[in-house]
Amino acid sequence: MDYQNLFELMQQELGGDDTDESDDGSDEDYQPSEASESTDSDCDLEIESTSSSDNETDVRRQAPDSYCSRDGTQWFKHPMSLARTPQRNIIRQLNGKVTNVNGDFQNPMEAFSLYVCPEIVDDIVKWTNQFAETKLGTQWKQTDGIEVTALIGIWIIAGVTHNNNQSTEMLWSTKYGLSQVRSTMSRERFQHLMTYLRFDDKAERSQRQERDKLAPIRKVFDTFNARLQRFYSPGAYLTVDEQLVPFRGRCGFKQYIPSKPDKYGLKIFWIVDAKTFYPLKAYPYIGKEAGRVQVGLGEKVVMDLARPYARSGRNITMDNYFTSLNLALNLQKDQLTLVGTVRSNRTFVPAEFLPKRAREVESSIFGFRETATMVSYVPKKSKAVILLSTMHSSPDVIVDKNHKPEMILFYNETKGGVDSLDQLAHRYSVKRKTNRWPVVYFMNMVDIAAIAAYIIWLGKNPLWQNKQRTRRRHFLLELGEALTGPNIQRRMASNTREQLRCDFANAGYTAEVRTTSSEASPPAKKRRCHSCPRSSDRKVKTCCTKCMKPTCPQHGRFVCHDCAQ
Known part of the structure; x- marks a missing residue:
């Protein structure tokens, strides 16, 4: 680009x-x-x-x-004559460019994973599980990379919709919250992950912290810092x-x-x-x-x-x-x-360069x-x-x-x-x-990683939504959906609650209801559409995914007219 x-x-x-x-x-x-x-x-x-x-x-x-x-530094009133351009002023690269990235990105998550890489996610998974087990023992359900990336995705979705300062009760509310967030994980699981989120071995932290105050997040921060320089070569001006x-x-x-x-x-x-x-x-x-x-x-x-x-x-x-x-x-x-x-x-500034009442306005020395x-x-x-x-x-x-x-x-x-x-x-x-300041440090790293990924994404996909005035917002929304998607699909395979099925549908996922018996369920019976007049006696097999009432195609597609209003 x-x-x-x-x-x-x-x-x-x-x-x-x-x-x-x-x-x-x-x-x-x-x-x-x-x-x-x-x-x-x-x-x-x-x-x-x-x-x-x-x-x-x-x-x-x-x-x-x-x-x-004052320190004796001499500043001449006239420029020194130079026979040629000084070597320090010879710019070898005028424009910035993307480096060490092969091919194009398929989705924003690929650009974001250049910075919040699997190595960082694996460290978080390892130390979070270790710390949580010391507190909860066998009651702790092991987390993994899919769930940690889904946690980051919830942060991003809440941030781009300006809900990052909302309480968890409000964020998971069925009336005021976000269906994408409710579909990703339960509120209780989110709170547990936020409580036990760790970036290092706490048992050995005190020894390292005597030498380095940034010990609780040093390894993750250094890995992230090194990857920022790897994928972009800057222009002439920093x-x-x-x-x-x-x-x-x-x-x-x-x-x-x-x-x-x-x-x-x-x-x-x-x-x-x-x-x-x-x-x-x-x-x-x-x-x-x-x-x-x-x-x-x-x-x-x-x-x-x-x-x-x-x-x-x-x-x-x-x-x-x-x-x-x-x-x-x-x-x-x-x-x-x-x-x-x-x-x-x-001390190297001469007295003539300091403010004086006698100096003329818009003059220069x-x-x-x-x-x-x-x-x-x-x-x-x-x-x-x-x-x-x-x-x-x-x-x-x-x-x-x-x-x-x-x-x-x-x-x-x-x-x-x-x-x-x-x-x-x-x-x-x-x-x-x-x-907890290490969590604040990591959240800031996520903010910076999202900005860097967006710049790299535009460098590789210059025509992506080039007519939209909200390109960065769309990028962050797609990034949040890509990060939470794998965990949502995993939940869909094991959860048949009616409210979650509605959340899955509103988030753009289709949940399949599993039968409780080994035998195949019988075909659905036709029922009268609750929106059509009784005199028409229109019977259908389809129903509203929100209220589960029978609904014909004329009066609704995913939800009935009553629920849509």
């Missing part, structure tokens, strides 16, 4: 086109959050000016054609930012970020394709290491996330939580470029080094936006109404990759209320 078309499709998803009249009017679209707890990632969030005396307390000797920062997974239970590394919509949660750093929002790799934040605050965490996160893409010439856009001159130089060694906002208290460029733009009086780039090397200013430098416009175009991914995850999230 053409990369530009895929980019336009993902932008359409964010534009709110995947909602229709069936949506509940109370559901509001999630707005992408700010990128950092201490600062805004948008370059239009300006730095307020301080007094001129504060900005000029450290005056150093400098050349007349340069600026000098974005690094953080995601806050909402959670208010007990956890040693739970974060409080007041600028985020969810406020409390688990922080995960992501690197994504800036155009298609495909998630490439995650770096979980697990708090202090050995009881000490991690120094230089931003640089450590970016270097770890960017390692698979070294020597590719790609650019990484980030906010001021990560950006530093030292990080930019380290990325250059790996032939990667950086564009990001800069905090005003960084540029500073150049051999391998880096910095700009300070004034959008308002006494405000300033500072950007650092190793991708740009000229003082280009776009002549528009705001006279913004080209560096800032590029930053605005590529900064929102992770925020857009988070917005997509929130729109049809599978997350349910739980006090």
Whole structure:
């Protein structure tokens, strides 16, 4: 599929086109959050000016054609002459593409299983059965891969219909619930699986947790993380930012970020394709290491996330939580470029770049080094936006109404990759209320896997429902049906309850009623249609699958007119 078309499709998803009249009017679209707890990632969030005396307390000797920062870094006023394009700016792959996938997908489940793979499902089955047996003994009915995938399918169906926050009583209600959910498994079985769901050996967890706080879900998370990188090669522009997974239970590394919509949660750093929002790799934040605050965490996160893409010439856009001159130089060694906002208290920023009342609105100051460029733009009086780039090397200013430098416009175009991914995850999230953070982590993995599978699916099937405005919703519904289907068919073979037969029929399955004796049941007798006038005396063998009353083809097909109303 053409990369530009895929980019336009993902932008359409964010534009709110995947909602229709069936949506509940109370559901509001999630707005992408700010990128950092201490600062805004948008370059239009300006730095307020301080007094001129504060900005000029450290005056150093400098050349007349340069600026000098507090740590002695020299920034020249004019660009350095370059004989040829630097090797770090040579892009070897402009567009993203699907990799390591042979042939086309037959259904969305095949794309989803690339990420939530049989290895992950088998681990969940193994440890869930082991833990449940220690609690319930022989009373526990062994689960298997079909039932675990059906559990995930229920999550997805509840999420796409905006019922993920409904209670189980409401979700299984015959009046207000979903027949697809009731057909998949009983409410009691669903609650048991949610209670005993485990991702590791709890008996050995305490030893591993001394070295790794993510021990309860580490193996599953690492398997999932590795598979994200395997099936997609990103384009030239990447974005690094953080995601806050909402959670208010007990956890040693739970974060409080007041600028985020969810406020409390688990922080995960992501690197994504800036155009298609495909998630490439995650770096979980697990708090202090050995009881000490991690120094230089931003640089450590970016270097770890960017390692698979070294020597590719790609650019990484980030906010001021990560950006530093030292990080930019380290990325250059790996032939990667950086564009990001800069905090005003960084020691490599000259005093001339800081906000001042005397600076003219919409003016820009540029500073150049051999391998880096910095700009300070004034959008308002006494405000300033500072950007650092190793991708740009000229003082280009776009002549528009705001006279913004080209560096800032590029930053605005590529900064929102992770925020857009988070917005997509929130729109049809599978997350349910739980006090166990490993389950929250896994539910977030299901959300991310569904987004990645959708992008891969469009890459392989570009014409699939191309006239529909709700393509992602249809994809998730088909995915949920495919995940729950095998368990429904297994239940149909062993359950003859009248209500379940109705649920099977409403979910699109035909249940065959098994005879209780070894002899074949006699042929059904004809009975008078309950909807026809008695005078017509029309007798039929067919009946309504819901109320089981005799119904002729004229007055009903699967259900009679009375039940349909």
